[in-house]
Amino acid sequence: MCLGIPGELVDTVAEQPDLGVVMVSGVRRKINVALLADQDLRLGDWVLVHVGFALSKISEDEARAVLAFLESIGTPYADELTALRESNIDGWPGEH
Amino acid sequence: MCLGIPGELVDTVAEQPDLGVVMVSGVRRKINVALLADQDLRLGDWVLVHVGFALSKISEDEARAVLAFLESIGTPYADELTALRESNIDGWPGEH
């Protein structure tokens, strides 16, 4: 639906707190980070970029949990279930 | 000072009495003839054209008189004088 690209926040823009610089594979672009004003963004954080705006801050923990789950796929079902729980996928509201 | 081209009036322009068509060596252009409104222009008349306007009606008689004078140049002085008078060059106001 919407092309979103993960980019690393590598710089700020002087006197323009709404802006930040992201890097994608060594390529830099100024983007607007105002939609994440409540996220306490820091250099080194990764964000999802869409049409020049950062839409969300990417969680490395969540990513690693998914990868751990995928690693576990070759292993018995029980391990897999543990990995799945860690990855927090099962998102019934009550579980949050 | 000002490029003026003799052209023959070869056509009128329907419903635009200010305009006429002149021909110069087979080439036609619409021009404005309003500056000669008092001259009773007719097709076949020659006019002097400058920047798209007819500035004056050309007198064939005057032209022929000059040519006659030029023809006479080879002839004795008296004949020349006659030709010169005919050509009306000597323009003291009183003589008009």
Next chain:
Amino acid sequence: MSVAHGEVAQQEAPRGQVAREQQVIERIERVRRARPRLREERITMAHGAGGKATQTLIDAVFLPRLGNPVLDRMEDAAELVAGGTRLAFTTDSFVVSPLFFPGGDIGDLAINGTVNDLAVRGATPMFLSAGFILEEGFAVEDLERVVASMARAAAAAGVQVVTGDTKVVQRGGADGCYINTAGIGTMIPGVRLAAASARPGDAVLVSGPIGEHGITVMLARGELDIDADVTSDTAPLSGMVSALLHAVPGVRALRDATRGGVATVLNEIARAADVSVVVDEAAVPVSPQVRGTAELLGIDPLYVACEGRMVAVVEPDGVQPALEVLRAHPGGEQAAIIGRVAADPPGLVLLNTVFGGTRIVDLLVGDPLPRIC
């Protein structure tokens, strides 16, 4: 290099559906092979992008009227015989914007582009013409820079500009400066290259990382506000081609991957030789910066123009020597075998993805557009 990972999808789909889909696919291929009809009443940007729209324009407007056996071949350069000498002859106009970009400018493009079209045809580039269309108001200083750059590029490629022409059009009638070059080369004896001669089993190589010119120019326009350390790959290929052809007898076809990128060249080969070309995505050399910019913009580097890279089709025996020659040549360090020629499905380019799937790499209609979805 396997074409599809059949291990997983072992089950066959319901017979009827597969048969129907197969019929549709065959119908589509018939439509694709028919002479295309030009539907547009006016020229659009797509007609100049080197993809399907350009081919349709050529097929519908130019070939029916100007066509002859030489022109109809639609190779990078025409092969001619004049006074008993085998010559190659080619032309290209250059309308790049901006005129100056990291790594090059319209001047060296105009030389290298024509040098390369001669070189990949198997000719030694010798003489170039240069036709300038200048816009009223173009800075003389910029013209001097462009011409100086042409002079350097010509010297580097060992060619001479021997005839020229200059026209000036009113402001608004051009975008600064357009250059046309045409070039003459003498065919290297014994060499016969043709896209149509690709055969199943041949290997497909590229001479270096792809898409750097196109990405550089796109970014140099400044509109995308993207900052990447990437420079144009503009370079003459004549030296590399000469080394390759002298060392490897089994080279079947060469093409410089300009407008439309490597994907377009591969499609041209697949169609000309009625074969399929199967590319291994993981093997295609792409610099991180090109990949990053392409990701941000949602475009595919396979379609992005190069101006100093070529695709080579080489017989099985010649593949390793060819790769060695290319890698030994300056600018060819990252040359790679990116795929191979197969018999089926004829006329199509397939890509084995990094992910292990298979997909088509078709011609684009026009330029790849930055997209948001």
Next chain:
Amino acid sequence: MSVAHGEVAQQEAPRGQVAREQQVIERIERVRRARPRLREERITMAHGAGGKATQTLIDAVFLPRLGNPVLDRMEDAAELVAGGTRLAFTTDSFVVSPLFFPGGDIGDLAINGTVNDLAVRGATPMFLSAGFILEEGFAVEDLERVVASMARAAAAAGVQVVTGDTKVVQRGGADGCYINTAGIGTMIPGVRLAAASARPGDAVLVSGPIGEHGITVMLARGELDIDADVTSDTAPLSGMVSALLHAVPGVRALRDATRGGVATVLNEIARAADVSVVVDEAAVPVSPQVRGTAELLGIDPLYVACEGRMVAVVEPDGVQPALEVLRAHPGGEQAAIIGRVAADPPGLVLLNTVFGGTRIVDLLVGDPLPRIC
């Protein structure tokens, strides 16, 4: 043909004044012969008009950077040797506006222009390239017309378009359609033509009435609101040249009188050969319509472009046969001897006026402009 009517002005002017004026004239000639300096910071329309400004641009920007013995000769086409064959090679871009005009269009111009540059060099035109720069929005129908016209012109001139290129630029980046053609011809054995070989005593001929193309295009723009029954003279000269060169051994130089008209070509000859060319105004064929339009606009037909007329410099012995050959050839019925080559004053073109006076016919700076005074 006498240069000045000395009968009348027998008395000599005061010695001192003549000497001073003479010094000034000599100083001017020294300045004219020096390599001109390009003073403009930006390209103006004059740089494309084929006159002094164009020459200055070439001398100041192109030759110092791209120059080589072939290019430096600045002939209509370069003479080359490739693989042992003597070739002529030339290029021109066509940016005419409007694209269609009575008697022709940009398509046949693009073919004939390059055919003629080859022909007047003493070559048999053979192969052409065609590079199109199209403006977004250009009507496909118009493109088809142009290409069809190119095809007809190519067939008429016996040449083939063997390689091509199409670029599209954004609306406002061109004026509909620009075409570049480059051409290759094989030199006719034994023929060596060069403007520099004109010698005092040679006769100067034109192959037909002058200025018809330029006047036609000027009027076709519609801005001048002048209505004249005049059509472009666009035509291939190759047949006529071939007939001439085979029949008359004494042809020294040929030039097609395009941008800048006959006056410009004569100046180029006078300068290249360091001779004077003396033209008899009454002998120059000009149609009444061209004369009439030129009068209305205050311009001189000698500077108006032709696209199917050439100037020939012929040794005294060859003059009458040459005139006969030209007149016998279709399109050459009104060929005429318009002047002769003299030794002094070197580098200048003089005109003996109908009125019996003498004046210089210099290069114009740019295009002749319609004027009111």
Next chain:
Amino acid sequence: MAGGTLMRYVDEFRDAEKARALAARIAQLCEPGREYKFMEVCGGHTHTIYKHGLEDYLPENITLVHGPGCPVCVIPMGRVDDAIHIARQPGVLMTSFGDMMRVPGGNGSFFDANARDTNIRMVYSPLDALAIARQRPEQRIVFMAIGFETTAPSTAMTLLRARAEGLRNFFVFANHVTIIPAIKAILDSPDLRLDGFLGPGHVSTVIGCRPYEFIARDYGKPVVVAGFEPLDILQSVYLLMRQLAEGRCAVENQYGRVVPWDGNPIALQAINQTMRLRPFFEWRGLGFINHSALRLREEFAEYDAELVFDVPGVRIADPKACQCGEVLKGVLKPWECKVFGTACTPETPIGTCMVSPEGACAAYYNFGRFSRQRVREASRV
């Protein structure tokens, strides 16, 4: 590639070995003889599926059905014509995303219009359109806004910025749509049987996961909000299969690294501050859907191209041959449309699904159209 190394959040999710393991698990979960149909709501998923050849990993009895989540594909022809009409007004420079340039209206696309008389240019971000407005005060810059809730916040933020700067030559032609009413329309459509949904990952960064709860609760279909790398989708299919195998029916979030359960409150507020729901809006192929699109609020009337310019607003019937509606609802596979690949191709699109790279028809035509059978045979050589 994963583990303690630096994450790029891309290549890590394209690993063929993991895909094979996952595919094997999916195959294990298939009940013999049962057909599974999952709809990926989002065109981005469709694109990924074809671009990476993901179907090669799925057993033949799992079918992915392409949904309505391509913002370009659902724009009705009349809106394209309206945009061209605005672009024709004196002094107007129209801007939009590259995606829109080739979308056919009743009388051609933006590219065709440019070939006639308009000046419609691509921008990467609405902020770029705003920058043009700043640089060219003598021109009127109109931004044609398209997109779901993912894109609407960028338009909203740009409008707020334009007002803060007092720019008077910037206008928005709003065509933002909302995803939930479209999903509901599909669920209510009688001719479709689905076993579950791959939820749209990027829309969900804004709206969160709660809005999908009604699908599980009221319609009894599992939903997995999915990321856009091929392993994300494959894992999401696996999760759907597992819910079915386990007899569960819930909203799960596979894409937790990007999608917060509650979305982005700042983005939602920006949308709410600048836009309001239209009573109804036409979706190409799906017809009129209530409360399914956004327009500017009255407070932004002077920025609203629909008010400032005289927009004809004529409804253009889709071409008769066009079956985009069926494809968007997942009733037909792209190649089942009668004009697919013959009259309707990327160079001569009849329907919008053939234009956007996210459109199901374009994705299948560009990437998927070949006989897997024959390729498999050929690859054995």
Next chain:
Amino acid sequence: MAGGTLMRYVDEFRDAEKARALAARIAQLCEPGREYKFMEVCGGHTHTIYKHGLEDYLPENITLVHGPGCPVCVIPMGRVDDAIHIARQPGVLMTSFGDMMRVPGGNGSFFDANARDTNIRMVYSPLDALAIARQRPEQRIVFMAIGFETTAPSTAMTLLRARAEGLRNFFVFANHVTIIPAIKAILDSPDLRLDGFLGPGHVSTVIGCRPYEFIARDYGKPVVVAGFEPLDILQSVYLLMRQLAEGRCAVENQYGRVVPWDGNPIALQAINQTMRLRPFFEWRGLGFINHSALRLREEFAEYDAELVFDVPGVRIADPKACQCGEVLKGVLKPWECKVFGTACTPETPIGTCMVSPEGACAAYYNFGRFSRQRVREASRV
């Protein structure tokens, strides 16, 4: 060619045989040892003289001195700059005659300005500028009017037409000058000795011959109003020589076929209705001359580019090397100017006399610059 045949009023007056006879008569009238200096007021005459090589027919002791009657040559550099300034205003399309395009201002010519940022185009008639204004209502069309009384009526008629049509996007930047004050300035100049004047034929079609009477009456110099074909000029020289020989001093009209003794009353009235004399005006090389130029009347203020546009009106000093003033007054021959033909050439004009084909320097450089001596010798070969 003459006689009963059809007249074309051109070729008939270019006959070399008649010229030789006339030249012989002129030579007969020369008093041995006396030097004669006649000024052709009009640049058109200068052009004819050089273009046809007329000096070849005159004895060396008759010198033709080139006067100020080239409307382009007398435009001061500041006015060119003003025009370019107007042309730079938003939406302006400036028009003028081809003659103006290469005239250097303080910072280049119109062509140079076009190469930078203006849109200044040639027209053949002010009516063509008006037609452009009609066709392009969104642009502001300014016509830079130049010329003596010959051209002023066309500007006047065009203004009247514009007002009648109610056109609001047409403007005139008036630079019309009047010939009599310039002749008077030259007659009053101390450094010049003249024996008579060739009167300007085409100006006289409008103003008639009476305005020259003061020259004969007050300054004792004969005047012959002359046509523009070479025989016209030669005959006029003959008539001047005859007046001198006969001891007469009068205004004669050689050009009676075109010039009515009383001029053109309609033209004079049109000028009077639309324009009024300026208190003074700067002439290039001649400095400020009182009542020597026309501007629009107050009734036409809304058409007056000088009022509508903000015109800087800065006076630009002529380049130091420039001796145009001396050439325009006939004090110096063109080639006597220090920069003639070296620094000042048609491609790099320093003074305006090198620009217009009517300018004395351009006419001499383009047509006359060669050694008659050497040509004569060469032609004997």
